[in-house]
Amino acid sequence: MKQPTIREIPGGITAAKGIRAAGVYCGIKKTKPALSPDERLDLALIVSDRPATVAGVTTSNRSKAAPVLLCEQQLKGGRFSAIVANSGNANACTGRQGEQDAVQMRDRLARLLDRPPSEVFVASTGVIGQRLPIAKVLSGVREGVGLLSTEGGEAAARAIMTTDTCSKEAAVSFELDGQPVVIGGIAKGSGMIAPHLATMLCFVGTDAQISASLLRRVLRRTVDRSFNAITVDGCMSTNDTVLLFANGRSDTPPLKAGTPECDVFEEALLRVLSRLARMIVKDGEGATKLIRVEVMGTRTARDATVAAKAIANSSLVKTAFFGEDCNWGRIMSAIGASGIRFDPGLVEISVDQIPVVRKGLGLGTAAERRAAARMRRPELDLTVDLRGGMGRAVILTTDLSEAYVRINAGYRS
Amino acid sequence: MKQPTIREIPGGITAAKGIRAAGVYCGIKKTKPALSPDERLDLALIVSDRPATVAGVTTSNRSKAAPVLLCEQQLKGGRFSAIVANSGNANACTGRQGEQDAVQMRDRLARLLDRPPSEVFVASTGVIGQRLPIAKVLSGVREGVGLLSTEGGEAAARAIMTTDTCSKEAAVSFELDGQPVVIGGIAKGSGMIAPHLATMLCFVGTDAQISASLLRRVLRRTVDRSFNAITVDGCMSTNDTVLLFANGRSDTPPLKAGTPECDVFEEALLRVLSRLARMIVKDGEGATKLIRVEVMGTRTARDATVAAKAIANSSLVKTAFFGEDCNWGRIMSAIGASGIRFDPGLVEISVDQIPVVRKGLGLGTAAERRAAARMRRPELDLTVDLRGGMGRAVILTTDLSEAYVRINAGYRS
Numbered sequence: 001m002k003q004p005t006i007r008e009i010p011g012g013i014t015a016a017k018g019i020r021a022a023g024v025y026c027g028i029k030k031t032k033p034a035l036s037p038d039e040r041l042d043l044a045l046i047v048s049d050r051p052a053t054v055a056g057v058t059t060s061n062r063s064k065a066a067p068v069l070l071c072e073q074q075l076k077g078g079r080f081s082a083i084v085a086n087s088g089n090a091n092a093c094t095g096r097q098g099e100q101d102a103v104q105m106r107d108r109l110a111r112l113l114d115r116p117p118s119e120v121f122v123a124s125t126g127v128i129g130q131r132l133p134i135a136k137v138l139s140g141v142r143e144g145v146g147l148l149s150t151e152g153g154e155a156a157a158r159a160i161m162t163t164d165t166c167s168k169e170a171a172v173s174f175e176l177d178g179q180p181v182v183i184g185g186i187a188k189g190s191g192m193i194a195p196h197l198a199t200m201l202c203f204v205g206t207d208a209q210i211s212a213s214l215l216r217r218v219l220r221r222t223v224d225r226s227f228n229a230i231t232v233d234g235c236m237s238t239n240d241t242v243l244l245f246a247n248g249r250s251d252t253p254p255l256k257a258g259t260p261e262c263d264v265f266e267e268a269l270l271r272v273l274s275r276l277a278r279m280i281v282k283d284g285e286g287a288t289k290l291i292r293v294e295v296m297g298t299r300t301a302r303d304a305t306v307a308a309k310a311i312a313n314s315s316l317v318k319t320a321f322f323g324e325d326c327n328w329g330r331i332m333s334a335i336g337a338s339g340i341r342f343d344p345g346l347v348e349i350s351v352d353q354i355p356v357v358r359k360g361l362g363l364g365t366a367a368e369r370r371a372a373a374r375m376r377r378p379e380l381d382l383t384v385d386l387r388g389g390m391g392r393a394v395i396l397t398t399d400l401s402e403a404y405v406r407i408n409a410g411y412r413s
Numbered sequence: 414m415k416q417p418t419i420r421e422i423p424g425g426i427t428a429a430k431g432i433r434a435a436g437v438y439c440g441i442k443k444t445k446p447a448l449s450p451d452e453r454l455d456l457a458l459i460v461s462d463r464p465a466t467v468a469g470v471t472t473s474n475r476s477k478a479a480p481v482l483l484c485e486q487q488l489k490g491g492r493f494s495a496i497v498a499n500s501g502n503a504n505a506c507t508g509r510q511g512e513q514d515a516v517q518m519r520d521r522l523a524r525l526l527d528r529p530p531s532e533v534f535v536a537s538t539g540v541i542g543q544r545l546p547i548a549k550v551l552s553g554v555r556e557g558v559g560l561l562s563t564e565g566g567e568a569a570a571r572a573i574m575t576t577d578t579c580s581k582e583a584a585v586s587f588e589l590d591g592q593p594v595v596i597g598g599i600a601k602g603s604g605m606i607a608p609h610l611a612t613m614l615c616f617v618g619t620d621a622q623i624s625a626s627l628l629r630r631v632l633r634r635t636v637d638r639s640f641n642a643i644t645v646d647g648c649m650s651t652n653d654t655v656l657l658f659a660n661g662r663s664d665t666p667p668l669k670a671g672t673p674e675c676d677v678f679e680e681a682l683l684r685v686l687s688r689l690a691r692m693i694v695k696d697g698e699g700a701t702k703l704i705r706v707e708v709m710g711t712r713t714a715r716d717a718t719v720a721a722k723a724i725a726n727s728s729l730v731k732t733a734f735f736g737e738d739c740n741w742g743r744i745m746s747a748i749g750a751s752g753i754r755f756d757p758g759l760v761e762i763s764v765d766q767i768p769v770v771r772k773g774l775g776l777g778t779a780a781e782r783r784a785a786a787r788m789r790r791p792e793l794d795l796t797v798d799l800r801g802g803m804g805r806a807v808i809l810t811t812d813l814s815e816a817y818v819r820i821n822a823g824y825r826s
Contacts, residue, residue, distance in 0.1 A: 063749030063757045093745050095758065095774050128742025129775040238746050315728070315813075316821055323822030329541025332506050333651050336476030344476045345508065361508050362542040400728075401822075402815040408729055409736030409814075 005174065006268045008275075012169025014153035015184030016207040018049040018249035022147035023155030026140025028088035028126070028133060041159035043137065045109070045144040045152075046203055047082040051119060052247035054080035055215040057223045059240035065092030066102045067122040068239055074121055078212030080245040081119035083203055084109045084141055087160050087188070089132050091124040092238040101132045108138050112145045123201055123241050125162055125188060157186040160201055163407065164190045165283055170275035172268045176252040176261050181208045183268050185244075187276035190283050200227065202242040202276055208265055209248035210255040217257070218266050219244050226273035230281045230396045231312050244269070281396045286403030289321055290379045290396060295335075298391030303340040305393040310338035311384065318400035326371040328356050331384065346387040352380040418587065419681045421688075425582025427566035428597030429620040431462040431662035435560035436568030439553025441501035441539070441546060454572035456550065458522065458557040458565075459616055460495040464532060465660035467493035468628035470636045472653035478505030479515045480535040481652055487519075487534055491625030493658040494532035496616055497522045497554055500573050500601070502545050504537040505651040514545045521551050525558045536614055536654050538575055538601060570599040573614050576820065577603045578696055583688040585681045589665040589674050594621045596681050598657075600689035603696050613640065615655040615689055621678055622661035623668040630670070631679050632657050639686035643694045643809045644725050657682070694809045699816030702734055703792045703809060708748075711804030716753040718806040723751035724797070731813035739784040741769050744797065759800040765793040 014021050023041040056075045058068050084105050091098045102122045110117040124132070147155075157167040171184030185204030210218075223242055248254075255262045282290050295308040311317055314334040320327040328349050336344065349357035352374035356367050374380060427434050436454040469488045471481050497518050504511045515535045523530040537545070560568075570580040584597030598617030623631075636655055661667075668675045695703050708721040724730055727747040733740040741762050749757065762770035765787035769780050787793060 061746060061749040062753075062755065063745045090742075093742060093757070093770075093773060093775065095772070128745065238742075238749060315817075319818050319821035322818065325822070329503075329506055329651075332476045332541065333474060336474035336651060340475075342475065344506070357506075357542075359508070360506060362506065400818060402818045404728075405732050405735065405813060405815045405818055408732035409738070 007173050009171050009173045011171045012153040012157055012184050012186045013046055013205055014150050015171035016182035016205050018247050019205045020148040020150055021046045021152035021156040022144040023159030024140050024144045027136040042088045043140040044085045044156035044159035048247045050247055052080040052245040053212040053215050054245040055219040057242045061238050063238050065090050065239045066098035067091055067124045070102045071121055077118050079119045081115035083121045085123040085160050087125050087162050089126040090128045090239050091132050093129040101134045108141045125201055125239055160188040164188050168276055168279040170272045172271050174268050179250055179252045181250045181252055183272050185272050189280040190285050200240045204244045206246045207250035208246050210246045214257050222270045222273050226277040230277045284398035285407045286401040287398035288401055289399045292381045293395045295384045296392040297386040297388055299389040301391045304391040306340050307335050307338050308393045308395040310334045312395040312397035322399035322401045324372055324375040326368040342386040342388050348385040350383045420586050422584050422586045424584045425566040425570050425597050425599045426459055426618055427563050428584035429595035429618050431660050432618045433561040433563055434459045434565035434569040435557040436572030437553050437557045440549040455501045456553040457498045457569035457572035460561055461660045463660055465493040465658040466625040466628050467658040468632040470655045474651050476651050478503050478652045479511035480504055480537045483515045483535055490531050492532045494528040496534045498536035498573050500538050500575050502539040503541045503652050504545050506542045514547045521554045538614055538652055573601040577601050581689055581692040583685045585684050587681050592663055592665045594663045594665055596685050598685050602693040603698050613653045617657045619659045620663035621659050623659045627670050635683045635686050639690040643690050697811035698820045699814040700811030701814055702812045705794045706808045708797045709805040710799040710801055712802040714804045717804040719753050720748050720751050721806045721808040723747045725808045725810035735812035735814045737785055737788040739781040755799040755801050761798040763796045
């Protein structure tokens, strides 16, 4: 098989065949008169014209929101018809009442679409610990069903935003057996946890034909390399959810595990998820820089991930990047405190390709000044080689600015 | 035996009998003309008039500074005569040269005091990755020896400060067999890691008579309940060192493990260490509040510590405290993400004795407003009961303010 080209194309969740979406304002978000109706959308609907297979990954936070618990239950069935997702209220820490509200959202959409409730998914993002205004949400669902269209993906992307400063869409196209296949998705998130407004959400649809069990395996692997490899503030939300559905509308043959075709599909999916994950970091609360932290030379891949996350989550490393100060001692200290085994006397550190540490020793103030100049860039690489093995990991992170504190301290005031 | 009273007394490291100290300016710290000579002391000496037993606890960071490596080696001997400690330079990530410099400091002081080098300890705190100006340090040692006195404790406390805004001393007195016994100490630290100027240091001297092996066991237990129960930014330094020496000058009988006398000694030591630890949190970088996080009702004590540290280190919880916002959803989320097992439907949360969550549900905006009013206090309690067992832990922490970012981003500029 000739290796097919994966092309990035415009659009998001409605890019693939047989998917309609809508975004409406139903009254959950506070109405700010200064905002246009488009800016305060708070309810998204996504519908597959024919039943699809589905796979999902949800937060491992033990304080799971009601829609997450419902979602986990529905995922066992592996069948998908639609998603209803609201922003402005996380429906988390809301007890039995919250569970009933999520079920009502599901049942209302199922009835309006004439699909089984077991194929309808619910997601929420926003304030923790407050009850949903369920009557408003249910009328919003009815209004949204009337607006469903293949052009509605952008409105749906906007309707799931909370502290996000921009909507997040990505799509790719490639050919299988001479037929075009599309994968498209939307995401929200401005921090692994956004302030009070908890949550990262991501919905992806494709017209490929693939079983739910294979979809699960492919999704798990690609999420590990995309959403599980980003951090803004090291906090995991109560609502994180990634849903991927496949409706087979491309008319390509069913994908089989271990075939070149399935590898192409996985590569294309990773492209979409990585682009969406990168958009979330880039839009991180108060972030002025996107930093790609690469750790190599560890004994195992897991050690590399542990070290890269220790660096990416260190408040001292992140404030140094904000201050554009090549303070490599903080990086050495973060790795040392991470718990992994390594020889500090072998460490090499480069900032955006400028070496600043070799054999565990600084290369002098001239090198640090050159590196500091690179730190002014909005996107840069931090490379750490522990020279003790073949382990390697990459984590995307942001700097830590005064604006992060301001956003998170001042949210309710 | 009648339970003796433990009294807090003025003074610090020279409060116990037979201990002299000094603080000098030797030229490591940048001279700021605006500062008086007292404000820029950068070299401390502490000497026990007769050889003492010693125990120590050092950082578990794998990137250990040269003086820490030397210290760990010397601690095996269990004998103590003196400490030389400098601020302004951590002598960390300095390779073999750094190790030679630490040995030179030790040998110079040993020769001047005519004591075995194996009984002289070295500590450093300050910038990582730069060589010590060793000639200046060695002249400083000579000058300091000439200034040693039983009044020198305060100068020594000031000479180990880096970003600290105040010096940290504590001492207690109690009676054993009708004889007064004193434990006194000094500490520095303004963050588990201070900016660039890494390190928490603590030196404690007592005139009790106690073997090195018993001293080790008592120190390990009391450090777990004091310095290991505080956090400012969740970062562990390359230089953290606690040294405790006992010179027996009180003429009380040797302490024996498991006796009421030894329990009193341990209680008194805990008092000194806890006071010093609390001073460090209180002086945390940019901190506006000291928060006592108590978690109870976990399956094990370890689970309680894990949950309390997850809360105490969460950037979102800390910014909420800075903003005086009773944002309990962030606390629920931090516990949920900590990895411990618990039932979210049983959680109770109080802020300074005001209940805000019961059975996992919020108690409403009136309760939150009352709690938020309490959050204006400079010192407050956060109590979390998971109602699932007998585990319990307390961690002291600070809020996270814009000043923390400013201090750490702007340090070198």
